[in-house]
Amino acid sequence: KAGVTQTPRYLIKTRGQQVTLSCSPISGHRSVSWYQQTPGQGLQFLFEYFSETQRNKGNFPGRFSGRQFSNSRSEMNVSTLELGDSALYLCASSLQSGSTGELFFGEGSRLTVL
């Protein structure tokens, strides 16, 4: 069974640009969550989508947005990039959307903003 696939794995952007990251969940998983990991900060929740609906949103500015398609694939977009947006962006999928928290993570997309 294929795991969670994130593309691209690495990318470099400059301030002010925008970026779109893609996530393909494990087959059959309907929930996709996004997290941002920065050094010393752990993982911070961005948002979760389930059946194309945003279920929950973290404390990030409106420059961060996402969506989910009917095949459960998800994309997140960051507009007007800032230096502080440099991070590892992790996508996680699960069968359901609940509090037990067993998520399956992809390897992440590492974004560097210059």
Added chain:
Amino acid sequence: DQQVKQNSPSLSVQEGRISILNCDYTNSMFDYFLWYKKYPAEGPTFLISISSIKDKNEDGRFTVFLNKSAKHLSLHIVPSQPGDSAVYFCAASFSGGYNKLIFGAGTRLAVHP
């Protein structure tokens, strides 16, 4: 406001000994706690979890203890193996929070032969 804290950024243990990773939380409304392990260049992988109605959960070499009065949980690894060397994240969730997990900053465990 960091609701989940891992105060030790690193831990070094000898192979065969016990590793104890600690985690503190501030919100008494959390009802599920989890540990994830992360190797370099890989995504985190789920290790073990515990419901807030329990005080211990065991899975092979891994045991998680929950002390709700102290708002503290710990992960015990016995015996520690070099392959356990990784970053360990403690996380918590709310009922009704869907898949929103609140993570600590992580503890880097190094197990030496």
